[in-house]
Amino acid sequence: MEKKIDKVKIQALKRLLLIMGVGFLLGRSVILLQLLPFAIPFLAVVFKWRRNLTLPAAFALIAGSTSLSFGYAGHTTVAILLYFFLQAVIEKVNKSKNFLPLTVFLAVAGTRYLSLVIQEGTSMYHLFTASVEGGLALVVTLIFFQSIPLVFERKKQMNLRHEEVVCLVILLGSLLTGTVGWLIYQMSVEHIVARYVVLIFAFSGGATIGATVGVIMGLILSLASVSQLISMSLLAFAGLLGGLLKEGGKVGTAIGLVIASLLMAMYADSQSSLNVTLFESLTAVAFFYLTPKKWTSSLAGYIPGTVEYTQEQQKYLRKIRDVTAGKVEQFSDLFLSLSRTFSFHGKTEEGEETECEVDLFLSSVTEATCQTCMKKQQCWARDFDKTYGLMEQIMGACEKDGDIKDRALAAVWKKHCIIDTKVVDTINGKLKERDGEMRLRNQLLESRQLVAEQLIGVSQVMEDFAKDIQREKKVHEQQEIDIKNSLSEAGVDVDLVDIYSLEPGNVDVEMIIPSNTYNEAEKVIAPLLSDILRECVIVKYTEAARSTGPETKVVFASTKTFVINQGVAHTAKGGKWVSGDSYSTMEIGEGTYAMAISDGMGNGRRAHIESQETIDLLRRILLSGIDETVAIKSINSVLSLRSNEEVFSTLDLAMLDLQTGKAKFLKVGSTPSYIKRGDHVMSLEAGNLPIGMIREMDVDVVSEQLKAGDLLIMMSDGVYEASKHVENKDVRMKRMIREMRTKDPQEVADLLMEKMIRDADGEIHDDMTVLVAKVDHYLPEWATFSAPEKEWA
Template structure:
């Protein structure tokens, strides 16, 4: 706690000291924001790119970049198309007047034809490359004819090549321009988008061909800088790709630059392999590639010039701010920055989801408090009872005393006496089932001239009064039940919100240690992901190569993890590969301290196929095991449906995480409200904690259960009405600590009350259970069923169900395997 406070207090004392740094950082951010606004939002970056593409040549003659770039900008950012056109025309003007007129004329011809044909186009994006193709083809042929007054096959072929390049470049620019046009792009770049971006950047750099500074070629410097940047950001794969693509584009623009493709590709590969050395390592890769290609390549005579160009590119690369490379890396899959960006996004989504779930939890909690507030005793309850009594007497006097000549005598002069008499009559009629006691009757006749009339009216009004009281009580009970249900839902949602918000702990060190220990043992592990190392709640996922069904996860990996973590670890789930070269995904979890084996025997009345009894064994996700038996009223299909639906509803509510009491009350509420028929169900529920073998038993109108512990037989019984009779009832929970090798025997009333000519069913059942010579759950269930049927001479008078559960210590199948190396490294 002191450390946390110190970390919080120390920065406050250094505010004045760090103020210049903060001001400088703010200035840098403001400057970057201004640059983004100027170049990206206002579109002046398109002007610069257009200028360079207007100068770019292919085969020292063709200019296929102008029209595809203008068409792509016109389609994507139509408001910035004039800026792009100005840049293209200005760039073409640096070459010749012919190129200037050609660039402007091609753009005008494209706009003219595209705007006319736009009315009949359904998919403009699909048609755009074809418009560029035919515009370049027609414009190129027209340009050649105007300049030479002659048309040869060579001129037609060159026009076709230029148009084909324009077709391809249009598709490339359509994908790459959005990457340069928007300042905030959260999506990751696809491989095709990365290649398109590289082609566009290389095409732009061809516009610098012929530029030199102190006899150093600008295009060589910029191309090597581009390779350095991408090799540093994305590694050898992308770096070599950038080198090949950039070198190819430069080779098409200038045939003498063909050897640069080999240099750039080698530099990208070598720099990406040395990426772990940060910028120095990537720069060393380019320098080594330059020396090797310069000494043994075609440019050995100009080695010094090539080295100087590389040195300038390295200098520019070292000056590149870390923010630029980090920002670029966030959009390229496979980089650490991209993974961190995705993790941050997922964390944000998790926090938003947890916040919304917590808000819903608060809403349900508030609703629960709103409903339960009416059940709390308050001062106005007594006033409300007095007011109801006043209304009751007002109704009586309105039908009797209002027309009586002694009204003033009784109510004006002797109000308290008259009120007390009527109150006594009311309570007397209630206690004597509508009959008035002789003494009170005589006194009332002496006091009131209309005694019989008043008594009859009181009897009539009492019927309505108590009906109203009963209705209010039912409403209050329903309100209390709704409050409990809302509170249970609120608790579940609150726990769920906390579970969502619980960030996965950083277990990278433990993952590496486990991975190293298993690999040292000779087991190849592809990936280890640790989600929890909490005691008795370990959760580890692994990806391993296909093991050909040898079961090494259960036999080797789980025992080694048991020794490493100090508790028993077992295979929770395993998804094996369907082909030999694939991978298997395995989940390891903490083993439970106890397990439960069950056996069931059941029979329908008269040997039929449909039984009114239903049973279920449910392993809940919270480390508990539930056993339930439900007996629908009567026999046959209707009773079977009632008992089955009771268990299905209970199972879904329990699996949602709601407490047992609230779950049973919810089921009872549904059963009591969904039908007016007198169809009821019993429920016998046992919840067993698999960590400590603690048992909780909830019996709703069900038969007793028995626990066989050695030679002792314990009885478990609770008294509750069957479900569906009343809307509100208190659930009695009986707790019992179970032990290993205990047998839990649960049965329906067909088994418990089945023996014929037996006066005490408890003693008979205890004796039969104590006489059992086997501890196998299924054998015990079959023997008890057989004894009951034999006592009835083979007849089955009622539906019968018996479920037997045996509690056992969870002994792992495989012993732990000691791993010493990981213990030494951990220490």
């Protein structure tokens, strides 16, 4: 605590000394030979910003004016007293509103007018002069309000707008006017400091900032002394050259100042001025070289448009991203830990019965029977082992057959126990109660297992999401230059190339082109990129780069190796409008295509609702990123626990990877699916029960590698079982598919539906759905152009 207190005291002392130093220089700042527009604005800002430092600031201003002359000191003192008086009056009248600029205007203008009246008498010219100084002080107050807190308050993250940079430079120029007249070996201090400031800003912010700072500093110095008018041209030219040559480091920026100094001195046509100007510039360069690099880098981090500013922004965004990813990973670990808790809590082998459970069971039986028996003492004290053994055998017999089938055991038990029938009935009743409890326990364990699997799925999704958050845009500067040069050599003009990813199958390139009036991006640039990157690239989307003008932003991305063309045929039982079958096709994530058919139990609206809910649940869970096996188990549990009624639905799901062509088939109570490759037809089937029939289920996953030209045919049981008179329906279906000569998926679906209805004598005995997908290689619309070969790392 003492160290913190000492640190606060040291910071307060530094701020006090800095305030007094700035006040001293601004008290000396005179422009147009007699005006003092900086003193009262500085005092007003300090009064509003740090009221406890107002008196030190006032004394510093008076001391600075005294260093010029006692006349200036008296003028500044009167202006300060008048400002305090006006501020006290205004605060007493209305404290809520801020009249600070108005107070400054009245104090400065009133003091100047009073001074001129005392010296020269009343005149309209004096009133005009006072008004000009007051108006200038009002503007300076608004500028100081933005610049002074930037100097005295240190912030960890401070991004300056261009207006704030200008205000800060005006403050520095105002301070320099307080050094007018100071000489070191005939060299002006204000010239050295002004050129040093221009060098710093030109090196940190570039040509635009350097030229702006040079103009502002030169303008303020020329107002302080008309003989310094040439300084504005020199500083502006030096800032421009220094900023343009900043790529050469400090040497390049310094050369810009030296060249500007020589040109301006030669233009002034004075040999002595040339020597002095050159020495002043060299002195500023010396201070510039002595400036630590971290100072210029820190300043550049505050100026928009600089590399350092961009890096600071990226560092801040990276920190926020890492914090967010860390939180997501923590939630992922939490869900994984919870899943382990649900997986192992209370988990025992099925049918396992411990000795303790048998003891508790027999104890409950004896409490209901033997406690009131007259032979209790004899049976459980003298013949404990025999009684316990007989009851254990009876328990096993009742558990197996519901009664004692062994006559020898029944005779021995009847001879041993005088209430034998009551004990057997009690054991049977307790066994029924225990069976009910076991069922509930098993259901609880199944529910826990379901929750555990779902938590694992959520954990995996969040882990993948955290990785996506932390994935940064890689730097591809050289590749961007090479692509732009290759396109330029091919005669294509591109304004900007920005590469986000060059991973195979996941290329992401953004360009700004002068125009896309004739679809140049699709016809020329995309084929050229495909040849350059050795991968098929297409235009993902385009948009106007500006609100006005033909410039267009184009995003290029990898196309997938395969494309899917689909066809569907669908009808309800008896030709009605509502079918119990539901189907869906969707693209999941990047390059995964899903096809699903669900058949609700029965027909009509109730079956349609069941199958549609199954499809909707499947779509939402898959789109969330959860594994398809966990998705199907979750749907099964939801549907089985939702209602006690026997409402089931089948599910036939196919997941196709459009990059590799690999397909996964998950079948739950559904009919076989077929793949036609040329004249060969193969069937895919699994023996799972329908969804919702049992609470615990295993999902069989069948994988198959698809090729270009393959036809994937999925159908509901209404199509598969339409031919009632056919015994081997699988062979019949394969033959029908093989005999079809068309490869159009919609025609295949229609022909298959038509043949099955004809086989049923034109009747539709059940809801029927056929879903057909054809796998093809992606063929670009435009052929590639040859481009110079490059190595793309």
